[in-house]
Amino acid sequence: MAAPAPTKPASSTATPLVRQDIEIATRAADHFTRLYYAAYDSDTRLADLPKFYRESSSLLWNGRPSQGPDGLTQLIKNMPSTKHDVQSFDCQPVPGTSPPSLLVIVSGNVTYGRGPSGNPPNTPAKTVEGHPRAFSQTFMLVPDSSAVIKPGEVAKYYVSTDSLRFVG
Amino acid sequence: MFSTSTPASGSRTIASRALRRAGLVDSDTQMRDGDNDRRNAQRSRRRIRGTESAKEQATGSFHRSLAVRMSASARGTASDPLAIRGAARPTIAGRLRRKDAESGFASNRDGAVDAWRQMVNARYNPETRFLDLSSMIDDEIVKKHSLSPPGRGGNVRTAAVIFKLAGQLQPEVQTLSLANNNLHGMHLLYLDRYLPKLRNLSLEGNDLQTWRDLDHVGAKKDKMKCLRELVLIGTPIRDMEYKNGRGDRYRSELARRFPALEVLDSETITQIGFTTETDIGQQQSVVPKPSATTFPYEMGPSFITGVDGNLVSAFLFRFFEFFDTQRNGLLGVYDDQANFSYCCNTSIPVRARIENLHNTLPNQRRLNWEKWLENSGGGSRNLNRQQVNVDKSVKLLHIGPPSIIAAQTALPETKHDVLGSMQKFVVDAFPVPHGQGHALLVTLHGEFMEVRKQALRSFDRSFILLPAPEGSRAKLAGWDVTILSDQLTIRGYSNPNVWKIGPMLVQAEAKSNPAQKPAAFVTSSLPLDQQATLNNLPDETQRNLVLQTCARTRLNVNFALDCLHGNAWDLERAITNFEQVKDKLPKDAYL
Structure with missing residues (x-):
């Protein structure tokens, strides 16, 4: 993830947010979280999930960086099956970007593999392994200027940044 | 901030055209029928809600008991609305009708299901994947068998049977019109269960009064999640919202309820798309299913x-x-x-x-x-x-x-x-x-x-x-x-x-694993500023060497770094060097 150091923003002459912007952003986040985790949890995730990313996308999985759809493929190729349960999410349009980048923050549970039932038979009841982990995932979604858009669409967005940690 | 390059209205999808062809969106005749239906509906509603004037008492109580029956049966069968196989479980209305009917066909439950199936099949166009269930009361099959369609004497159970039959059609139904059936929200309770992948839905001219009515269609966010087009033209809820100048809010509220909605009442909804949508799940080539039993990486440091x-x-x-x-x-x-x-x-x-x-x-x-x-x-x-x-x-x-x-x-x-x-x-x-x-x-x-x-x-x-x-x-x-x-x-x-940095388990390990390693010295054991210094090192090998040095000498990151640097990043040489000079080091050299 070799990215240049922070530089000054292009300009901060962006128009202030209006109600409709927030509404569209909120709805996009809703739609995105649904699509994304459904794709992650599906049997065909190796085909579906990389489509959310582009070559320039940066990923961080529990402190481990990778890059682009290929980096994601490497990551999920060796990942057990998952079942995500989104418990909260929030979304903010990032000031100074137009159409705005979206900051999407998701908090929830994720079960890996076979869950508690996959533990060995004599596992003590107090064992946490196998049980759902709490996760926190921060995305930046940005417009893909090269994508073909449908009527009514402002733009097609992709994941430019994806930063995940287990948090419980 | 957001601007759309295409006009927000006027753009209609194929589904919309299909609905229009079927006379469900713009057709004058149907609209007139719909208006009549609506007037009828409003009349009967007034009866339900009206005071029990002597003249209306009989009808009023009839409607009340129907409403009670509807909610009671919905409660009682929440787990499976069709546990008792009975499309036309006899309703009061049905019974009343049957008195006049020559045939007792509808009292035979399986017979009723067969008749509903006939109707559903007859109204399905597999080519366009369009199921037209508008104005069921006017259907010849319905008349012939004296069936009571939902909204016309039939209850939520009847509706559930019809949706279940619709859900069995092949190829899968994509577009469904339920226009002009005098439906209440309750009738739509099981729509999502049997037709969860529905893409286009017309509820035009039905008796949907409040947002709560619409809750039955899609209040929970996981309901109707593929719905791209919805028509609510000619429903009291829509008329009311527009009359009160809340058209924008009406649209945004529906957009919120149906995450995939693109077209509402024949107007496109401004939104952000995701490149993958059309491709998801449509993959032709076979990819390996997730099968790993361990994590690809360990928990890493900051x-x-x-x-x-x-x-x-x-x-x-x-x-x-x-x-x-x-x-x-x-x-x-x-x-x-x-x-x-x-x-x-x-x-x-x-x-x-x-x-x-x-x-x-x-x-x-x-x-x-x-x-x-x-x-x-x-x-x-x-x-x-x-x-x-x-x-x-x-x-x-x-x-x-x-x-x-x-x-x-x-x-x-x-x-x-x-x-x-x-x-x-x-x-x-x-x-x-x-x-x-x-x-x-x-x-x-x-x-x-x-x-x-x-x-x-x-x-x-x-x-x-x-x-x-x-x-x-x-x-x-x-x-x-x-x-x-x-x-x-x-x-x-x-x-x-x-x-804690290191391996993570997917499942608990089998018990025969008593060999416990001593707790590793990890980045997160360090104060935040030292973590930052450490993480500034571009080379992972070097970071590890610093950590090991810190662990063995208790030196802080800066001193450990200096020590390693002065010894050409040779850990053992650095440790030896440390042993030689440790007495001369200041206190703050240590963690």
């Missing part, structure tokens, strides 16, 4: 790159000092257009519950979410919750420093122990594209004490930062960076050992 780690830690120290003691002191660090919002994930973390942290830590039981969920600054902006409607989501996004500080001041008092044990926090920071340049995304996970209750909560916080230009408000207030975006998620307390 990841900070593309930025001076000291800048990040200095920012965090100062930020939380103000946040904990004097929130209005943060006025200067927020950009004029900055955003702040927070949300609560109130669910109890599964692993924390298993570890019984709730009971074993002091005071945890005193905590409640009250002051977080709602307060004078607004409250939690958890967009996953149905209660956070469009109005709230706008109000709870705080824009600009004064509004942000007001919202934060309304939050309960906190104490973040960022200067104490760094094992309680993990921070990731790296550049992200912003305009033509870059900004810095900083994500911090950790815990704080809710001071009034003296109890712990966990949190996640994401900042987007820009360098503070010389002479800027932030710079003058002593900040090197300015905040563009700030999002806080508050969670139930979880054990911070989740960030």
Whole structure:
């Protein structure tokens, strides 16, 4: 993830947010979280999930960086099956970007593999392994200027940044 | 900010054309029929709601009992509405009709199901995948068998049977018209169960009065999640919203309820698309299913790159000092257009519950979410919750420093122990594209004490930062960076050992594994500023060597680094060298 150091923003002459912007952003986040985790949890995730990313996308999985759809493929190729349960999410349009980048923050549970039932038979009841982990995932979604858009669409967005940690 | 290049209205999808061809959207005749139906519906509704005038008493009680039956049967059969196979489980209306009917066909339940099936099959066009169930009361098959369609004597159960039959059609139904059936919300309760992948739906000219009626179609967000087009023209709810000048809100509320909605009442909805949508699940080539039984990587240390780690830690120290003691002191660090919002994930973390942290830590039981969920600054902006409607989501996004500080001041008092044990926090920071340049995304996970209750909560916080230009408000207030975006998620307390660096288990291990290795010395054992210094090293091998040196000598990161550097990054040479000079080292050379 070799990215240049922070530089000054292009300009901060962006128009202030209006109600409709927030509404569209909120709805996009809703739609995105649904699509994304459904794709992650599906049997065909190796085909579906990389489509959310582009070559320039940066990923961080529990402190481990990778890059682009290929980096994601490497990551999920060796990942057990998952079942995500989104418990909260929030979304903010990032000031100074137009159409705005979206900051999407998701908090929830994720079960890996076979869950508690996959533990060995004599596992003590107090064992946490196998049980759902709490996760926190921060995305930046940005417009893909090269994508073909449908009527009514402002733009097609992709994941430019994806930063995940287990948090419980 | 958002602008769409295509007109918001007038663009109609294929489905819309299909509906129109079928006379469901624009056809005059159907509209007239619909109007009549509506008038009838309104008349009968007035009867239901009206006082029991002598003249209407009989009809009134008839309708009331029907309503009671409907809700009772829905409650009783929530797990499977068709547990008793009875499409036309005899209703009062049905019985009344049958008195006149020559044939007793409809009293035979299976016969009724067969008749409904006949109707459903006859009205399905497999080529366009369009099922036209408009005005069922006028259907020849319905008349022949004296069936009572839902909304015309048939109840939620009848509707469920019809939806179930529709769900069995091949190829799968994509477009469904239920126009002009005098349906109430309740009739639609099982639509999602049997036709969850429906893409286009017309409910035109039905008796949908309130938002609660529409709750039955898609209140829960996982309902009707493929629905792209919806027609509610000629329903009382739509008429009412437009009459009261709330057309925009009507549209945004429906857009919120149906995440995939693209066209509402033949007008496109402005939205953001995702490149993958059309491809998801449509993959032709076969890909391997997930089968791994271990994680691809271990839990890694804090990841900070593309930025001076000291800048990040200095920012965090100062930020939380103000946040904990004097929130209005943060006025200067927020950009004029900055955003702040927070949300609560109130669910109890599964692993924390298993570890019984709730009971074993002091005071945890005193905590409640009250002051977080709602307060004078607004409250939690958890967009996953149905209660956070469009109005709230706008109000709870705080824009600009004064509004942000007001919202934060309304939050309960906190104490973040960022200067104490760094094992309680993990921070990731790296550049992200912003305009033509870059900004810095900083994500911090950790815990704080809710001071009034003296109890712990966990949190996640994401900042987007820009360098503070010389002479800027932030710079003058002593900040090197300015905040563009700030999002806080508050969670139930979880054990911070989740960030312990090293392997993670997917399942519990079999018991025969007693060999316990001594606890590793890991990055998170270090104070935050030293973690940052360490993470500034680009080379992972070097970072590991520094950690090992720290572990064996208890030297702090800077001294360990110097020592390794002076010994050509040879660990054993560095240790030997340390042994020779350790008596001469100052106290602050050590951790």
